[in-house]
Amino acid sequence: MGINILYFGMLAEISGQANEIWTINDGLSVGDLKKLILEKYPAMGEKKFKVAVNQQIADDQTFVSTQSEVALLPPFAGG
Amino acid sequence: MGINILYFGMLAEISGQANEIWTINDGLSVGDLKKLILEKYPAMGEKKFKVAVNQQIADDQTFVSTQSEVALLPPFAGG
Amino acid sequence: MEGPISPQFVADSIAKHQSKVNIGAHAIFLGQIRADEKEDGFVTGIEYSAYEEMAEQAFHAIREDAFSKFDLTCMHIYHSLGLVPTGEVSLFVFVSSAHRRAAFEASEYIVDEIKTKVPIFGKELVGPAGAYVWKENN
Amino acid sequence: MEGPISPQFVADSIAKHQSKVNIGAHAIFLGQIRADEKEDGFVTGIEYSAYEEMAEQAFHAIREDAFSKFDLTCMHIYHSLGLVPTGEVSLFVFVSSAHRRAAFEASEYIVDEIKTKVPIFGKELVGPAGAYVWKENN
Numbered sequence: 563m564g565i566n567i568l569y570f571g572m573l574a575e576i577s578g579q580a581n582e583i584w585t586i587n588d589g590l591s592v593g594d595l596k597k598l599i600l601e602k603y604p605a606m607g608e609k610k611f612k613v614a615v616n617q618q619i620a621d622d623q624t625f626v627s628t629q630s631e632v633a634l635l636p637p638f639a640g641g
Numbered sequence: 642m643g644i645n646i647l648y649f650g651m652l653a654e655i656s657g658q659a660n661e662i663w664t665i666n667d668g669l670s671v672g673d674l675k676k677l678i679l680e681k682y683p684a685m686g687e688k689k690f691k692v693a694v695n696q697q698i699a700d701d702q703t704f705v706s707t708q709s710e711v712a713l714l715p716p717f718a719g720g
Numbered sequence: 721m722e723g724p725i726s727p728q729f730v731a732d733s734i735a736k737h738q739s740k741v742n743i744g745a746h747a748i749f750l751g752q753i754r755a756d757e758k759e760d761g762f763v764t765g766i767e768y769s770a771y772e773e774m775a776e777q778a779f780h781a782i783r784e785d786a787f788s789k790f791d792l793t794c795m796h797i798y799h800s801l802g803l804v805p806t807g808e809v810s811l812f813v814f815v816s817s818a819h820r821r822a823a824f825e826a827s828e829y830i831v832d833e834i835k836t837k838v839p840i841f842g843k844e845l846v847g848p849a850g851a852y853v854w855k856e857n858n
Numbered sequence: 859m860e861g862p863i864s865p866q867f868v869a870d871s872i873a874k875h876q877s878k879v880n881i882g883a884h885a886i887f888l889g890q891i892r893a894d895e896k897e898d899g900f901v902t903g904i905e906y907s908a909y910e911e912m913a914e915q916a917f918h919a920i921r922e923d924a925f926s927k928f929d930l931t932c933m934h935i936y937h938s939l940g941l942v943p944t945g946e947v948s949l950f951v952f953v954s955s956a957h958r959r960a961a962f963e964a965s966e967y968i969v970d971e972i973k974t975k976v977p978i979f980g981k982e983l984v985g986p987a988g989a990y991v992w993k994e995n996n
Contacts, residue, residue, distance in 0.1 A: 568909065636994075651841075720831065737890070738946060752954075754879060
């Protein structure tokens, strides 16, 4: 089952793409997902980032489903 | 000896003029001068105003001389 | 300045600051004439007058004071004299700084100071029949 | 909006509010790009990108929140996307109220909220050789 992960700013540079379909198991938490992402892109481990699920900032306990839109957000720079 | 007194806003309406030369004695204080002004223009007694001597807000104890520029200032309305 | 302060004047002031590349934040305050309801009708405008020499000195003192209190790059203050109709701008305070906090704090401080320390007088014109009331800051 | 926010755009926004005669105070904040010095030279501009759908939602939430917290007549927020060169404006926050206090407080509050809650990202372009650093609000 596929989940769409969006990368922004410096994280898109590291992944080399703006979004990517990941195949995940049901019942995955944001914390679990972050571990998988850092395994694939170890360079993201040095970066601060937040995770948004369906356009809301989510903590590690939030569950994601294949319907979720997940985004990796580096520090904000608006203003 | 003459002293120049400036009237602004509603006080100029009451006095009917923007400035007026008064003959005063030496050693007059702002408090004394206010009494004289209110005798001449009793309607000013109902108005709040400040007195500036040489463009500085002055209290009743300040002395005025014939070199002084005295101004009667109604409430400010800038902004 | 005589009469209302135009939006174009504000735009020109902003444009003049674009060469100052150490500025990160501009805080602009505009005072606009409200159509407040009075006993004889609605305010249609304010006729401003001033004790001009003293007002200049007061603006100068506020300027010096604000530069010493806040870390500012630029500061400009403009106030109308004469008639300013309802809906138009009579006060334009423009402060610029490297960072936003100083600009915000200075803007509010300067407007408060102008309201209490500058000898400017205002006649609020009310309704169509020539009535008026003298405005009073509190 | 794409690219810098022009002084003329600010002027047009002000002019549109002159028919709203219950407004007494406008507070305008402009964020301008600084030529900060970095390791590889001076900043020449910022390239902004955003998580656009979430940014729209965040702006909307800030707007609702500010209207509930402060007694405002109007509020407009504009942020640039794409390249904004040094000296040009990337953020324009425009709040209007009957009285100045609400306008001042809302202006500062809204800018703080934008800096912390809206997913906008900025690449600071540095020097002539194509170097850059990612900007980070603190």
